[in-house]
Amino acid sequence: MMKHLKIQGNAFALIPFFVFIFTFLGAGILLNDFYALPSPIAVVLGIIVAFVIFKQSIESKIDTLIEGCGNSQIITMCLIYLFSGAFATVTQAMGAVDSVVNLGINNIDPEYFPLGIFLIASFLSTATGTSVGSIVALGPIAISLADKSGASMPLIAGSLLGGSMLGDNLSIISDTTIAATQSLGCEMRDKFKVNLFIALPAAIITILLLAYLGFNSEVSSVVIEKGDYQLLSILPYILVIILAVIGVNVFMTLLIGILIAGIIGFFGNDFTLLQFTQKIYEGFLSMTDIFLLSMLTGGLATLVQTAGGIDYVLYKIKSKIKNKKSAQMGIGTLVGITNMAIANNTVSIVITGKIAKEISDEFELSPKKVATILDVFSCVIQGLLPYGAQVLLILSFAKGKLQLFDLISNAWYNYILLVFMIIAIYSSAWDKRINKFVKD
DSSP, X not given: OOOOOOOOOOGGGGHHHHHHHHHHHHHHHHHTOTTSSOHXXXXXXXXXXXXXXXXXXXXXXXXXXXXXXXXXXXXXHHHHHHHXXXXXXXXXXXXXXXXXXXXXXXXXXXXXXXXXXXHHHHHHHHHHSXXXXXXXXXXXXXXXXXXXXXXXXXXXXXXXXXHHHHXXXXXXXSHHHHHHHHHHTOOHHHHHHHHHHHHHHHHHHHHHHHHHHHHTOOOOOOOOOOOOOOGGGGHHHHHHHHHHHTTOOHHHHHHHHHHHHHHXXXXXXXXXXXXXXXXXXXXXXXXXXXXXXXXXXXXXHHHHHHTTHHHHHHHHHHTTOOSHHHHHHHHHHHHHHHHHHHSOHHHHHHHHHHHHHHHHHHTTOOHHHHHHHHHHHHHHHHTTOTTXXXXXXXXXXXXXXXXXXXXXXXXXXXXXXXXXXXXXXXXHHHHHHHHHHHTO
């Protein structure tokens, strides 16, 4: 039986959150770069405002801040970030990214460039957990292929964008998956299964669509410069995916992946033992921003919650919720709007995770499905934002040869994924199939 929250909370307590969001947003608009102002600094400003306007004693507010920063879920999330950063950096250093790209490009027929780019981007972003990294690796190649072959540049660029967001959403080591699962307190493996049940049909339809468009396209023959690749170097990616799916602890999964990548790199002369340790540390440092952001946001959220801000948001949202379906849609809408405001899907999940958890508990929702909703909605919005990093990167690689609308309108996977997510929310039959697939 569902309960209804009667505590109205305190709207005034949300001011520090708004200071954080609008500082981050305002700096991005003013500087024309949403990554110019480090997000942890924007959070610190929100924390300072909380200390100024909240009535508790300084000692009490410090204790609350530390309690929030040191929350076990927050610390777990941060440690996973470190390990995933190390894995991504070590595998890239030993040539895994180049091998994936070259293996795909060397075996693609010109008429199927969009399909090939989509598949390569999907695997690469799923294996590395980053859409931006996938776009950086593939972007120049994709644009060059479109130029030389006469294939549709908007379609190739849209396929790159869609494939990159597929992995960003689905990967068990992506920032968004880590944030969503830790916020909801569910296993990555379970979230992956629910997510896969929604993302796989969307991917299959996208593949069929791109194959059909490729079969009916007219492109010129193009000579592709062959790049070297080693199948062995792709092994860590495949191993990590398999270990995660069968339920091996995420820390052990990433540790095994790092060690295997290190062994391959050592014997392949990609680096020495000392360089291996340096790459691990470099990977740790690459996650500094998201590490600090998650920890400090946890502290800010606890300050706001203690002052009644979270209760106010919950009261307002739940006044619009009639049942479990509208509760799920409300969570998706909330994280989507937050993502529009700050143009960062991971940050939007971190910000809304606590509220999503409260709604999930109140309406007895499946934590793994709610984690999937957070991830899907934030990634879909992120992949379509004109001022999002992914879109801006692709446009920069195109150097004026690609218009924004042409890129976004050809990101077919994003739209199809959103449709399947909404179906999964409102269709009871689909929901039963998900539960059976995941074995609730």
